[in-house]
Amino acid sequence: DSFEPAPRVVVFLTYLGYGILMLFGYFRDFLRKSGVETTHSAIERKNMKDFVPLYQSFESFYKRNIYMRLRDCLNRPICSVPSAEFDISERVSDDGNWHLRLTGKTRRCVNLGSYNYLGFAENKGPCADAAAEALQQYGAGVCSTRQELGNYKIHEELEETTARFLGVEDAVTFGMGFATNSMNIPALMGGKGCLILSDELNHASLVLGARLCSTVIKVFKHNDIEDVERKLREAIINGQPRRQRAWRKILIIVEGIYSMEGSIIKLPDFIRLKKKYGAYLYLDEAHSVGALGETGRGVTEYWGVDPRDVDIMMGTFTKSFGAAGGYIAGSKRLINHLRAYSHSTTYACSMSAPVAQQVISSMKIIMGEDGTNRGQLRIKQLAANSKYFRQRLVEMGFMVYGNDDSPIVPLLMYMVPKIAAFSREMYEQNVGVVVVGYPATPLTETRARFCLSAAHTREMLDKVLDDISDVGDRLQLKYS
Amino acid sequence: LNSRGIWLSYVIAVTILHLVLLSIPFLNVAQAWTLTNVVHNIGNYIFLHMLKGTPWETNWDQGKSRLLTHWEQIDFGEQFTTTRKFLFLAPVILFILASFYTKYDPLHFIINLSTMLLVLIPKLPQLHGVR
Amino acid sequence: YRYLLVTALYMLQPWERHLFHSCLAVVLAMSVYSTSVFF
Known part of the structure; x- marks a missing residue:
């Protein structure tokens, strides 16, 4: 993983920019408060002033005064399937992005922003046909939970296929990726005396899941094995706070690929650690399942470790299978426990049948069970695209984070205005990119995050790379 | 406040503040230094010890940080970290500089000392979380 | 354009930029x- 530090001048200018934006933010808030400027955001009603305030005005300072200024670059509506190319709806605003309205025009752009690693986001082909058939057979929604009437045959088929795909005993699937983390960690780490060691850059769903249970949470530096070992040793030696009793359970939570950094977990080291200290390992493969490894089995195959060494394998069907939802896979005992105690299987409606069918079809194509080698070709195409795209950006002199094999390529821009300018300029070149800033990234590390896909052709990538190089020269983004 | 370059930016920002005050024609050097010290300390007090919460939604901590000042949120509340030491030292160094350039004039000294105490007392570990 | 990007004035509205430049002047x-x- 490469994480080249930014030049100091750039960091200082980034803070200077934030300082100027904050100064003007306070000035604009003053104008709004004194009535000179109309307030578009939600405010308390006059006759409600004796009640508890609904809106934390300071908490939306950043949103009002920084996010709003670049809001036209974010959450762009698309009106086609998010495959290699997609149609972006054009929007305009007359009041500083407080109200955006569609002009009715669309623009066909190369799609570098969607998670579509293997290119299964298609509205035609075997997956779409099978999903349409499932729609006919089962209908769209499942209006009950897995523990009641929402347990279809297709769900069981999906779970068998997932367990076979990952090479573990059993799997349970859920209709939402975020909920797979946030609703199952409490079912695994319930009660007192448990400890969670979490990577500092873990996804919000892992953080929420960890906070929903009453465990002690310790945060370790991103992908830093020494730091994990140190915290693990301290925790075991000191025991629980106040009573110094031994911990009942210790769970280490990591991700396979970190979607903001493009870095890949050092899985063998974490497995060595968990065996050495008797901890459990929770591996979130939201971005790595299907996108890493010779046959797409994820980060366990990428590192050549036995999937059974990972106690809890989690992943989503969103990024590589063109579907939605998530799974937890592992030993039969674990899965039976989750089927019985997970908040999702108890309260949430099951996954929609066409979505489940989409996953089953794409998973079988990846495994080659459809009798073709299309799955293999897609995996190879993705790996080639990722390496090629990243290496070209590095050659051009851009600051790129993460691992060569990761299909996510974060290009660092540091200054907030540059992400807005970059997004607008690339949109003019008919390229759809995703730009990310605080609080999804550290304050000074705003970035554009390119998501490669097996559906991208080399010509598309070359065109995009030339556009990025032009825009990079104009905006002075080649910091490396 | 832990990230790279923030201390350099802090020092440059205070320097720019001082140069702007120094460029005001009807202020002499002593007044410019005392004003630098006072503006810095009042800004420091407002941002670190008066404002509570964060200027963005922190939906992952169920609003816990909403009741904490910025100073109490630094390093998740851990005391004696390098960031805290730096933020503790900055007003002291500025006070020493201001005293020197005001030639230890009593009036300036009282103003500088009182604003320095205004920002140092809330930074004491004994007052963490005290309202 | 680059000056506006580096100083974050790019994100301000025109009248805010004029205000900033007059203060600077x-x-x-x-x-x-x-x-x-x-x-």
Whole structure:
């Protein structure tokens, strides 16, 4: 993983920019408060002033005064399937992005922003046909939970296929990726005396899941094995706070690929650690399942470790299978426990049948069970695209984070205005990119995050790379 | 406040503040230094010890940080970290500089000392979380 | 364009930029005046 530090001048200018934006933010808030400027955001009603305030005005300072200024670059509506190319709806605003309205025009752009690693986001082909058939057979929604009437045959088929795909005993699937983390960690780490060691850059769903249970949470530096070992040793030696009793359970939570950094977990080291200290390992493969490894089995195959060494394998069907939802896979005992105690299987409606069918079809194509080698070709195409795209950006002199094999390529821009300018300029070149800033990234590390896909052709990538190089020269983004 | 370059930016920002005050024609050097010290300390007090919460939604901590000042949120509340030491030292160094350039004039000294105490007392570990 | 990007003025509205530049001009004028008086 490469994480080249930014030049100091750039960091200082980034803070200077934030300082100027904050100064003007306070000035604009003053104008709004004194009535000179109309307030578009939600405010308390006059006759409600004796009640508890609904809106934390300071908490939306950043949103009002920084996010709003670049809001036209974010959450762009698309009106086609998010495959290699997609149609972006054009929007305009007359009041500083407080109200955006569609002009009715669309623009066909190369799609570098969607998670579509293997290119299964298609509205035609075997997956779409099978999903349409499932729609006919089962209908769209499942209006009950897995523990009641929402347990279809297709769900069981999906779970068998997932367990076979990952090479573990059993799997349970859920209709939402975020909920797979946030609703199952409490079912695994319930009660007192448990400890969670979490990577500092873990996804919000892992953080929420960890906070929903009453465990002690310790945060370790991103992908830093020494730091994990140190915290693990301290925790075991000191025991629980106040009573110094031994911990009942210790769970280490990591991700396979970190979607903001493009870095890949050092899985063998974490497995060595968990065996050495008797901890459990929770591996979130939201971005790595299907996108890493010779046959797409994820980060366990990428590192050549036995999937059974990972106690809890989690992943989503969103990024590589063109579907939605998530799974937890592992030993039969674990899965039976989750089927019985997970908040999702108890309260949430099951996954929609066409979505489940989409996953089953794409998973079988990846495994080659459809009798073709299309799955293999897609995996190879993705790996080639990722390496090629990243290496070209590095050659051009851009600051790129993460691992060569990761299909996510974060290009660092540091200054907030540059992400807005970059997004607008690339949109003019008919390229759809995703730009990310605080609080999804550290304050000074705003970035554009390119998501490669097996559906991208080399010509598309070359065109995009030339556009990025032009825009990079104009905006002075080649910091490396 | 832990990230790279923030201390350099802090020092440059205070320097720019001082140069702007120094460029005001009807202020002499002593007044410019005392004003630098006072503006810095009042800004420091407002941002670190008066404002509570964060200027963005922190939906992952169920609003816990909403009741904490910025100073109490630094390093998740851990005391004696390098960031805290730096933020503790900055007003002291500025006070020493201001005293020197005001030639230890009593009036300036009282103003500088009182604003320095205004920002140092809330930074004491004994007052963490005290309202 | 690059100056606006580096100073974050790119994200401000035109009238805010004018306000910023006028403040900057005042400060620079005072600096020049004070420096000349000083020397």
